[in-house]
Amino acid sequence: MKLSAITAFLTLGLSGLAAPAPQDPTTSDLEAQAAASPKIPGYDQRQSNNAWAIIKQIKAEKFGKDELTACKAAFATAITESNIYIYANKNVPKSKDYPHDKTGSDHDSVGIFQQRVKYYPLAEAMNPAKSAHLFFKKLRTVDGWKKAKTDKQIGVVCQKVQGSGERAYKPVRAMIGDIQLTWNLYPTAYPDRYQKHVDEAAKICKAGKIG
Numbered sequence: 001m002k003l004s005a006i007t008a009f010l011t012l013g014l015s016g017l018a019a020p021a022p023q024d025p026t027t028s029d030l031e032a033q034a035a036a037s038p039k040i041p042g043y044d045q046r047q048s049n050n051a052w053a054i055i056k057q058i059k060a061e062k063f064g065k066d067e068l069t070a071c072k073a074a075f076a077t078a079i080t081e082s083n084i085y086i087y088a089n090k091n092v093p094k095s096k097d098y099p100h101d102k103t104g105s106d107h108d109s110v111g112i113f114q115q116r117v118k119y120y121p122l123a124e125a126m127n128p129a130k131s132a133h134l135f136f137k138k139l140r141t142v143d144g145w146k147k148a149k150t151d152k153q154i155g156v157v158c159q160k161v162q163g164s165g166e167r168a169y170k171p172v173r174a175m176i177g178d179i180q181l182t183w184n185l186y187p188t189a190y191p192d193r194y195q196k197h198v199d200e201a202a203k204i205c206k207a208g209k210i211g
Contacts, residue, residue, distance in 0.1 A: 040207050042200075046101050047084040050112055053128035054078065055208035061136050066146045068202075068211035069154065073145070074135055075201030076194045077158045081114040086126060092117055098126035113162075135161060155195025162194075 040048045054074055063070045078084045087104045088095040095110045095117075096103070104110075108117045113135050115125040124130040138161045139145055148157045205211050 040204055042203075043084065046086075050084050050086060050101075050128045051075070051078075051204055052208070054084075054112070054132045055204075055210065057129040057132040057136075058208075058210060061133070068205060069146060069148055070136060070139060071205040071208070071210045072154050072198055072201045073139060073148070073157050073161070074132060075204045076154060076197045077135065077162060078112050079197040079200055080158070080194050081109075081162070082112050084112060086112055086128065087114065088126070092122065094122060095126060098123070100126065138163075151195045151198040152192075154198050155192060158194035 037045075037049050037052045039045060040051050043051065055071070058067060058071050058074065061067075061070065075084075082102075085101040086099065087102050087110055088098065088100040089108060089110045090103055090105050092108050092110055104114075106114065109115065110117060110122065111125040111131045112128055113125070113131050115131060115134060117125060120131075120134055124134055139157070142157055142160045145157045145160075148154045202211070
């Protein structure tokens with residue numbers, strides 16, 4: 001065998017041994033992870049797998065004594081927004097390129113926390129752990145979130161993190177005789193949407209040995 005052939009053979013052989021570049025998990029990867037995770041009572045395997053990814057991220061965030069509050073807020077939001085499923089969005093075609101459980105159509109909201117790609121990176125919003133990190137990053141900016149203990153207080157915190165009813169307004173105009181009146185009508189915030197799921201969120205936190 002000529003030297004050039006030997007060199008080519010060794011080059012190809014060594015390149016075959018090189019570590020592959022890291023990639024985002026595929027649907028089959030997530031299913032394999034799910035099979036290794038215990039089901040959380042009341043939830044299917046996909047929901048449970050997503051929940052465990054969020055629980056792992058909660059522990060990585062190192063909230064200390066405020067870990068349970070953060071956990072309740074995260075899962076109350078996840079249950080309210082998506083029932084802990086990863087949602088692609090037909091209005092965001094690229095979202096379907098990522099592993100997902102269901103497909104929605106609400107504005108440009110995607111993922112477990114229904115984070116809008118107008119404000120959040122698509123790849124992160126479609127990933128359970130990374131989307132949870134985005135949620136917690138915003139949570140840390142909410143004044144007084146650590147003092148939220150009751151279901152109502154946690155519901156208000158969730159609403160502030162999600163920001164629905166705060167980012168946009170619709171100008172409303174009316175004529176009274178020759179006088180035109182204009183005012184800004186802000187969308188109504190509904191913290192009670194999150195509040196009613198705090199007890200269920202607490203059960204998931206307990207399953208994850210948080211609190």
